[in-house]
Amino acid sequence: MPDSEYKYCPRCGSKLWIEERFGRPRPVCPQCGWIYFADPKVAVAVLVERDDKILLVRRVNDPYRGFWTLPAGFVDAGEDPSAAAVRECLEETGLHIRIVKLLDVLEGQEHPRGAHILIAYQGEIVAGEPAPGDDADELGFFSRQALPPLAFVSTNKLLS
Numbered sequence: 001m002p003d004s005e006y007k008y009c010p011r012c013g014s015k016l017w018i019e020e021r022f023g024r025p026r027p028v029c030p031q032c033g034w035i036y037f038a039d040p041k042v043a044v045a046v047l048v049e050r051d052d053k054i055l056l057v058r059r060v061n062d063p064y065r066g067f068w069t070l071p072a073g074f075v076d077a078g079e080d081p082s083a084a085a086v087r088e089c090l091e092e093t094g095l096h097i098r099i100v101k102l103l104d105v106l107e108g109q110e111h112p113r114g115a116h117i118l119i120a121y122q123g124e125i126v127a128g129e130p131a132p133g134d135d136a137d138e139l140g141f142f143s144r145q146a147l148p149p150l151a152f153v154s155t156n157k158l159l160s
Helices: 081-093 153-159
Strands: 017-021 024-028 042-050 053-059 072-074 095-107 117-128 136-142
Touching (some): 042 081, 053 081, 072 081
Antiparallel strands (some): 017 024, 053 136
């Protein structure tokens, strides 16, 4: 069975079958015809620079606990991705930022609980004092020539 959070139809309760639908195997209800379409997880990341140094946070959660990454996190349903980037940066760093521009949109889930799509923005600090929070236990500004161990392929790609 394809990876699915559904084993039973949320409409009628029947056990789902796997059938080829719209070019791939999908959970389908044999009673009411409901088809499960998995939605991708979307995350955002923010590249913030100060004095030619990049703001990074150290992860406190697995995977990649103790490794460094850009301030980042998941977009909530109905949330504007740029607003999510501002929120995540504040939660992880204590810094209020404004989005300057869109940097890139990357695809590819790097671990089972990770995002399928990453939207990366450039941001600039407008207020606040740097302080780690949420799922970061440390933060720092690093030159591109002296980066700490990075957590994700996407972070490496964005910083290269």
